[in-house]
Amino acid sequence: MAAPLRFGILMFPDLMQLDLAGPAEVFGAVPGAELHLIWKTLAPVTNSAGWGMVPTTTFADCPPLDVICVPGGRGQVALMDDDETLGFLRRQSAEARFTTSVCTGSLVLGAAGLLRGYRAACHWMSRDQLALLGAVPVAERVVRDRDRITGGGVTAGIDFGLAVVAELCGPETAKLVQLGLEYDPAPPFAAGSPEGAGPALVAEAEARARARQEQRLAATQAAAARLGG
Structure with missing residues (x-):
């Protein structure tokens, strides 16, 4: 009997719930698949909307x-x-069939050194920051480059999830x-x-997000410096 497909989605405090929920619903609908929601502990994680989500x-x-997402x-x-999170991603990526992300999750992959030389998507406000981490920013909803698949902002997670399932299980399963x-x-x-x-x-939109984007850029620049970029 073939081993089940194992999908894992990272959880963390202040995550965007829909970034996780879109692909989780898609991955969880694959017959026989395992879906793991992963964090450092099993304590509830408070998302950006202020309510708790429980890792598995x-x-x-x-x-x-x-698949690690x-x-x-x-x-x-x-x-x-x-370092604990980035190290976990590096270890899982080394064995995974696909290393993936949704929205600004691609910046985390980049900070782990997992997108150097890869084409990648991100939320439109932060897409250009990928270049600081050695990736090639692409203005597309879903981008596949070898064993990396990245989705654009928030709602692209459903499209992204279907693209991943099509790669693993074929387009008919994804259509179902x-x-x-x-x-x-x-x-x-x-x-x-x-x-x-x-x-x-x-x-x-840019004016409303300016303070958050400045923090994000500073974090990306610091990650790039640690990577030697």
């Missing part, structure tokens, strides 16, 4: 994974110099998962990207 395993107890969120900044989730997006506005939103909305 720890770094110490996590089995080898076929890092979501983003405000708490990503603290992970950029978290998509149908089961009734994933047929039809947003009421065409404002989900900088190109669609237009300059005025982009400027307002």
Whole structure:
């Protein structure tokens, strides 16, 4: 009997819940798959919305994974110099079939030295920071480069998850998962990207996020310095 596919998604304080939930729903719908939600302890992790999410395993107890996935969120900044987390990602990546991320989770992969020379996606506000970590920023919703698959901002996690499942299990399985989730997006506005939103909305969004983006950039620059970038 074939071993089950093992998907693992990193959890951490102040993560963006939807960055995790999108791919988790997709991965969890793969027949026979194991889904592990991973953090240092089994204590509840408070997400960016202020409510708790419970890990299912720890770094110490996590089995080898076929897919390791890092979501983003405000708490990503603290992970950029978290040796325990970065070390765990390096160990899992060495054996995984795919090393992956959603949103600003790609910056954490970059801080671990796992994206040097790889094309990668990120949230549009932070995409250019990937270059500081040796990656090649790409303005696409899902980017695959060899055994790295990265998703863009937040809601790209569902598209990303389906792309990963298609790679592992074939497109028909991915289509069945998509149908089961009734994933047929039809947003009421065409404002989900900088190109669609237009300059005025982009400027307002950037102004609202300025303090957070300054913190994120400082963390990325410090990680780049540690990597010798």
